Amino acid sequence: MPTVKMVEYEDASPEVRAVYDDFMEVRGTDFVPNFWRTIAAHPPTLKRLWEGIKQVMAPGRLDPLTKEMIAIAVSATNGCEYCIRSHTAAARKLGMDDETQGELMAVVGMFNQTNKIIFGYQVDVDEAFMGD
Amino acid sequence: MPTVKMVEYEDASPEVRAVYDDFMEVRGTDFVPNFWRTIAAHPPTLKRLWEGIKQVMAPGRLDPLTKEMIAIAVSATNGCEYCIRSHTAAARKLGMDDETQGELMAVVGMFNQTNKIIFGYQVDVDEAFMGD
Amino acid sequence: MPTVKMVEYEDASPEVRAVYDDFMEVRGTDFVPNFWRTIAAHPPTLKRLWEGIKQVMAPGRLDPLTKEMIAIAVSATNGCEYCIRSHTAAARKLGMDDETQGELMAVVGMFNQTNKIIFGYQVDVDEAFMGD
Amino acid sequence: MPTVKMVEYEDASPEVRAVYDDFMEVRGTDFVPNFWRTIAAHPPTLKRLWEGIKQVMAPGRLDPLTKEMIAIAVSATNGCEYCIRSHTAAARKLGMDDETQGELMAVVGMFNQTNKIIFGYQVDVDEAFMGD
Amino acid sequence: MPTVKMVEYEDASPEVRAVYDDFMEVRGTDFVPNFWRTIAAHPPTLKRLWEGIKQVMAPGRLDPLTKEMIAIAVSATNGCEYCIRSHTAAARKLGMDDETQGELMAVVGMFNQTNKIIFGYQVDVDEAFMGD
Amino acid sequence: MPTVKMVEYEDASPEVRAVYDDFMEVRGTDFVPNFWRTIAAHPPTLKRLWEGIKQVMAPGRLDPLTKEMIAIAVSATNGCEYCIRSHTAAARKLGMDDETQGELMAVVGMFNQTNKIIFGYQVDVDEAFMGD
Numbered sequence: 001m002p003t004v005k006m007v008e009y010e011d012a013s014p015e016v017r018a019v020y021d022d023f024m025e026v027r028g029t030d031f032v033p034n035f036w037r038t039i040a041a042h043p044p045t046l047k048r049l050w051e052g053i054k055q056v057m058a059p060g061r062l063d064p065l066t067k068e069m070i071a072i073a074v075s076a077t078n079g080c081e082y083c084i085r086s087h088t089a090a091a092r093k094l095g096m097d098d099e100t101q102g103e104l105m106a107v108v109g110m111f112n113q114t115n116k117i118i119f120g121y122q123v124d125v126d127e128a129f130m131g132d
Numbered sequence: 133m134p135t136v137k138m139v140e141y142e143d144a145s146p147e148v149r150a151v152y153d154d155f156m157e158v159r160g161t162d163f164v165p166n167f168w169r170t171i172a173a174h175p176p177t178l179k180r181l182w183e184g185i186k187q188v189m190a191p192g193r194l195d196p197l198t199k200e201m202i203a204i205a206v207s208a209t210n211g212c213e214y215c216i217r218s219h220t221a222a223a224r225k226l227g228m229d230d231e232t233q234g235e236l237m238a239v240v241g242m243f244n245q246t247n248k249i250i251f252g253y254q255v256d257v258d259e260a261f262m263g264d
Numbered sequence: 265m266p267t268v269k270m271v272e273y274e275d276a277s278p279e280v281r282a283v284y285d286d287f288m289e290v291r292g293t294d295f296v297p298n299f300w301r302t303i304a305a306h307p308p309t310l311k312r313l314w315e316g317i318k319q320v321m322a323p324g325r326l327d328p329l330t331k332e333m334i335a336i337a338v339s340a341t342n343g344c345e346y347c348i349r350s351h352t353a354a355a356r357k358l359g360m361d362d363e364t365q366g367e368l369m370a371v372v373g374m375f376n377q378t379n380k381i382i383f384g385y386q387v388d389v390d391e392a393f394m395g396d
Numbered sequence: 397m398p399t400v401k402m403v404e405y406e407d408a409s410p411e412v413r414a415v416y417d418d419f420m421e422v423r424g425t426d427f428v429p430n431f432w433r434t435i436a437a438h439p440p441t442l443k444r445l446w447e448g449i450k451q452v453m454a455p456g457r458l459d460p461l462t463k464e465m466i467a468i469a470v471s472a473t474n475g476c477e478y479c480i481r482s483h484t485a486a487a488r489k490l491g492m493d494d495e496t497q498g499e500l501m502a503v504v505g506m507f508n509q510t511n512k513i514i515f516g517y518q519v520d521v522d523e524a525f526m527g528d
Numbered sequence: 529m530p531t532v533k534m535v536e537y538e539d540a541s542p543e544v545r546a547v548y549d550d551f552m553e554v555r556g557t558d559f560v561p562n563f564w565r566t567i568a569a570h571p572p573t574l575k576r577l578w579e580g581i582k583q584v585m586a587p588g589r590l591d592p593l594t595k596e597m598i599a600i601a602v603s604a605t606n607g608c609e610y611c612i613r614s615h616t617a618a619a620r621k622l623g624m625d626d627e628t629q630g631e632l633m634a635v636v637g638m639f640n641q642t643n644k645i646i647f648g649y650q651v652d653v654d655e656a657f658m659g660d
Numbered sequence: 661m662p663t664v665k666m667v668e669y670e671d672a673s674p675e676v677r678a679v680y681d682d683f684m685e686v687r688g689t690d691f692v693p694n695f696w697r698t699i700a701a702h703p704p705t706l707k708r709l710w711e712g713i714k715q716v717m718a719p720g721r722l723d724p725l726t727k728e729m730i731a732i733a734v735s736a737t738n739g740c741e742y743c744i745r746s747h748t749a750a751a752r753k754l755g756m757d758d759e760t761q762g763e764l765m766a767v768v769g770m771f772n773q774t775n776k777i778i779f780g781y782q783v784d785v786d787e788a789f790m791g792d
Binding site for chain 6: 137181206210211212
């Protein structure tokens, strides 16, 4: 149970309902996940995040699957269950199989390891990594 | 200055030197970055991490550039300067341009945002995201 | 179930019971939350944290509601469910409504986003922000 | 030195320049901080974040100083120097004195402490904190 | 339910089964915890992590109980329930009592507190702490 | 330069000076590190943290070196340079050599790795780890 009351479609203001409708159309689904119905408790945040995510997740230099895997990497580093499960579900739909997920987890784990060892030893940045 | 003395090639034991040599051959460079010369203060860790990184970063389902970008996503989430700069340098060599880096940063930022809002509201995981 | 046995009022030593009594009097409640009954497994920590929290949460330049909202911001950033729920319950009692909570979440989300983008690009601090 | 080239006003596209101009007008300053000139390397992110921050930081239920202090709490929890210094500078302008900053730091420190102890003992959420 | 299917002993490839057998022999148990059966979905990660953990957790300058308590400190800082519970169970077997766990939690809490206050005030490192 | 003015011994109030004097006596040093002179900007926090750290770091079930190493583990996980350097300097004085530090870093790195992989796969806690 979230810490605010979720806004159901039936009870939504026209502004909130417009976001829900756009979400279902863009994503091609017939349900609005808990995340969106929860942040709808604050409509300007709902609208801003939906517009932002549409922009950020649109295909560009990075394809949608790569973007979902980056989202999983961030979410695993932060330990956010909702985020891990929703982005994993999305990545699965886009073709991520067990082998790919295994490589992703291996990379995420390895660099969380080295990040903390580098902190622990306070390694200086090499000149060669400083760019021009 | 790191919190241990870095091990220079000249002073390295044969075991450490073997890792340095393999590193330079595999990466095609003629220098050993500070990270490796620092963790060489504990040779079993040096050897274990080098063998591990070779395995993890080898091409597989994910190509090397995607792996470097995932490493950047993890490192930006953790705030590790050394890690961000070294993986950014590596990704640049593999073809990451400003536009691609911009999309990567946008994805990293967005999902750090949503991760924390989801924590803050304690959103429940949707059944649809729980897999079969 | 916590990883140590909680200390119930009936089983508490006089030292622990004195903290429980003070807690219920100061907070005006008739129950001692799980947090306190858990850390009571180590009485010096119980006493130190209770005295510390009384000092830190007393009204000062910042009013109690603002302090609870800062606690929520910290707890959402760390992803601590117990902490988010207990501070949200406290903030609600002090008058936080959905609109206020929505603004709080928006601020918490936004700056977690910018924190990580700033890490990712390694932005230098402007002279103007360095103080005198 | 950031990992991308900052975009100076003189070199900026009209789209980027419009954000810079709006920033300076809204904030009443005559310079554009490094953060904005860095993310300008990816114009859609520049525009999205500036529009978002204007929305999030506008006065509402929470006043601007409270919002800046929440931003400091998030940034201190994440350890982002740029963020801590820029939001501290902003909060100072809005009236935060040493005493207020001291209380803010005390709250931030205390709840980072309790967050981690609560994780460490795996304390269960009390029914009383679960809302209705 | 994890995001991949766990690999049961009966269904395991010889490579995975060899790790399970070695795990049970080294640890002197007759079951393979969920962690190992989950990462077995990616056999090279299973093998690498098991070999790594055997190396890292072997007695050396630090005894096994100290290593488990360090693992608890890391896991409490990250908020990983599985990790906290599994390392606490291991530390208990090695002799950690409530009093010892209480001291461990006190240290973990205190330095998470000071870490974030030090970030918040941006305290400079003293010359005396920089080593020679 | 910290975000508040440090309080020098000459300028300190009797209350602050008493903490400085006690610090130097207990630690057997003739200087007060930047951390203490910074938080002295808020005297109640100075006094509370000093009394707390004296309690937490006193020898008990865990010896002082073990406590310093746990502090390093926490600080490396959080990436706090000041904290890593000051606790490493303290641990060195108490006898931590390169080999011991190397084992500590190996443990810290390994469990940051497994913590995040466990998050990423959302591994369920085994019954056997839940205690009685």
